[in-house]
Amino acid sequence: MPALVPTELTGTITWLGRVPHRDAPEIETVALTELALTFAGAKDEVHAGLTRPSCSRVVSQYRKGTEIRNVRQLSVVSAEELATIAAKLDLEAIDPAWMGASVVISGLPDFSHLPPSSRLQFEGGCTITVDMQNQPCQFPAKTIERARPGHGKGFKPAAEGLRGVTAWVEREGLLKIGAKVRLHVPSQRHWTGMA
Numbered sequence: 653m654p655a656l657v658p659t660e661l662t663g664t665i666t667w668l669g670r671v672p673h674r675d676a677p678e679i680e681t682v683a684l685t686e687l688a689l690t691f692a693g694a695k696d697e698v699h700a701g702l703t704r705p706s707c708s709r710v711v712s713q714y715r716k717g718t719e720i721r722n723v724r725q726l727s728v729v730s731a732e733e734l735a736t737i738a739a740k741l742d743l744e745a746i747d748p749a750w751m752g753a754s755v756v757i758s759g760l761p762d763f764s765h766l767p768p769s770s771r772l773q774f775e776g777g778c779t780i781t782v783d784m785q786n787q788p789c790q791f792p793a794k795t796i797e798r799a800r801p802g803h804g805k806g807f808k809p810a811a812e813g814l815r816g817v818t819a820w821v822e823r824e825g826l827l828k829i830g831a832k833v834r835l836h837v838p839s840q841r842h843w844t845g846m847a
Contacts, residue, residue: 663759693725729816730763740810778825
């Protein structure tokens, strides 16, 4: 029996980008029309690599800076959830570049709550694995504040549960704007261990 179940849910890539460095206090993302992914992530992307130093996301497991497997190669967000965040911030739109996004997908419901280990399989076969929900952080807030003064401070509460997911490359390939993606989910029941 397969461990992953292909769903009928599909989406479309609406935006691609990469964060080239961490030198600025805000996120600076470069918009792209295509994104080549290797097992290490996207070339010349600050989050690329097979391993990475641990950060605040895993401080309960490791001292900050401990070398760990990089399951945070990509930041994937939902076009619909970006629109919800924009409305909460009283903005006409949220530029995905402000979020440090790698991929924006339209058409998949409740995107930020996709089950961990779900696969997003793109046209051509490139596949990424969802690690976990991405938590709102200060960097997009600073970028939004610089771009739209007075709106950045509300970002963290506005983006709670809507910040998308982090992911890593399971199968290499090329992503292009307009390409379709199909969701595959783990075939397991909901965990009741903490109920």
